[in-house]
Amino acid sequence: MSSPPVLFHDVACPFCGMICDDLEVERAADGLKVRRSGCGRAASAFERKLPPSSPMIAGKDVPFAEAVAEAARLIGSASQPLYGGLATDVEGMRAVMALAERTGGVVDHAASGAQYRNFKVLQSVGWTMSTLTEVRNRADLVIIAGTDVQALHPRFFERIVAPAESMFGVTPKDRTVVVIGEGLEKAAKAARVGKVVSLACKPTEVGEVVGVLRARLRGFSLDKVKFGGVTLAEIDTVAELCRAAQYGVVVWAPAAFDFPHAELTVDQLAGLVKDLNPTTRFAGLTLGGAEGATTAASVATWQSGYPLRVSYASGAAEFDPARNDIARMLKAGEGDLLVWVASYSPDFVPPRTDLPTIVLGTPGLKPPKGTQVFVPVGTPGVDHAGRLIRVDSVVSLPLKNLGRAALPSVADVVSAIEAAL
Numbered sequence: 001m002s003s004p005p006v007l008f009h010d011v012a013c014p015f016c017g018m019i020c021d022d023l024e025v026e027r028a029a030d031g032l033k034v035r036r037s038g039c040g041r042a043a044s045a046f047e048r049k050l051p052p053s054s055p056m057i058a059g060k061d062v063p064f065a066e067a068v069a070e071a072a073r074l075i076g077s078a079s080q081p082l083y084g085g086l087a088t089d090v091e092g093m094r095a096v097m098a099l100a101e102r103t104g105g106v107v108d109h110a111a112s113g114a115q116y117r118n119f120k121v122l123q124s125v126g127w128t129m130s131t132l133t134e135v136r137n138r139a140d141l142v143i144i145a146g147t148d149v150q151a152l153h154p155r156f157f158e159r160i161v162a163p164a165e166s167m168f169g170v171t172p173k174d175r176t177v178v179v180i181g182e183g184l185e186k187a188a189k190a191a192r193v194g195k196v197v198s199l200a201c202k203p204t205e206v207g208e209v210v211g212v213l214r215a216r217l218r219g220f221s222l223d224k225v226k227f228g229g230v231t232l233a234e235i236d237t238v239a240e241l242c243r244a245a246q247y248g249v250v251v252w253a254p255a256a257f258d259f260p261h262a263e264l265t266v267d268q269l270a271g272l273v274k275d276l277n278p279t280t281r282f283a284g285l286t287l288g289g290a291e292g293a294t295t296a297a298s299v300a301t302w303q304s305g306y307p308l309r310v311s312y313a314s315g316a317a318e319f320d321p322a323r324n325d326i327a328r329m330l331k332a333g334e335g336d337l338l339v340w341v342a343s344y345s346p347d348f349v350p351p352r353t354d355l356p357t358i359v360l361g362t363p364g365l366k367p368p369k370g371t372q373v374f375v376p377v378g379t380p381g382v383d384h385a386g387r388l389i390r391v392d393s394v395v396s397l398p399l400k401n402l403g404r405a406a407l408p409s410v411a412d413v414v415s416a417i418e419a420a421l
């Protein structure tokens with residue numbers, strides 16, 4: 001006899017960095033169903049049917065204890081294990097940090113390349129940032145730079161830019177949205193926002209356009225009248241909106257600036273916020289953080305003092321964002337074992353490598369050829385409870401166990417491996 005359906009309220013969604021916590025999800029005999037709130041991405045992720053999955057050694061099914069023992073043997077005999085992927089929750093990341101420290105490993109999240117465009121600016125010149133809640137309740141001008149926020153966070157406009165309710169009398173219709181980029185205004189126009197201004201330019205041109213905006217705000221005259229397809233008159237219109245704003249926000253995702261030295265674009269965005277603060281209130285808001293990226297960086301910071309790309313090879317935490325970049329290390333033939341953690345998406349596969357590999361992955365993830373050990377793990381917030389840090393890095397949200405499948409958490413598996421060393 002099958003058990004009756006169970007309806008879970010106030011469910012936090014772990015499938016992008018916003019971690020919306022207003023979903024209703026029903027568990028029935030045929031799986032999970034998102035009944036209220038959510039978005040297309042949440043529905044397909046929560047409702048994904050897990051294929052049968054077993055721990056494996058060299059592609060052959062084995063009991064859990066055997067897989068753990070083999071993983072411990074490989075890690076124990078490696079001189080420089082690389083802990084990558086790191087798509088897990090707070091507890092899983094804490095366990096990975098402890099194992100890396102004990103085994104002299106290197107720790108780096110798969111999204112670090114994008115995150116470091118932000119970290120370099122934060123570390124070198126600092127910045128003034130806002131939170132999702134502040135933007136939702138106070139912003140009257142939202143400048144979205146180079147980023148397709150709808151693709152990244154399908155509910156960003158619904159929940160943050162144009163929510164049904166907000167505090168302090170800032171209603172959605174009063175909000176002006178400026179988009180700096182090509183084709184990005186579509187999402188803004190679809191939502192309940194007021195004026196929408198578009199400066200159409202390529203991601204590589206955003207830095208120059210924002211640089212000109214900063215120059216005009218300071219009163220400089222310029223000979224050129226067009227910058228990356230954007231006219232000086234259009235930029236002056238945005239300058240006026242910035243001057244008139246009571247609480248302006250500059251929004252970007254570092255992943256949108258995927259070109260060499262893109263940290264200089266982030267530097268311009270952070271600089272625009274600084275320039276405006278003496279005369280009005282402005283802040284930045286950075287997006288992304290899917291696959292536990294913000295969580296991994298936060299846990300690494302409070303455990304080691306550094307935001308990822310940390311090596312314990314010497315016994316102490318050593319920070320070097322260039323040397324401890326696992327993607328670079330794999331290309332250069334450094335390290336002698338890859339441990340890959342992917343508990344959310346089956347598409348979050350390890351990079352190609354000749355190194356022996358251990359994968360802790362969600363069922364459905366196809367371990368690449370040559371994977372020595374595969375251990376299926378649960379998804380935090382679906383198969384077990386957990387915590388995730390939201391993309392604005394200010395809150396950790398509790399995740400419920402919706403009981404989709406009886407799978408161990410990453411923390412469980414990593415702790416078992418450490419105990420077997």
Ligand code: SF4
Pocket residue numbers: 013014015016017018019020037038039040041042153154155156
């Ligand atoms: S916007 Fe992100 S966190 Fe919110 S429901 Fe969709 S996938 Fe989940």
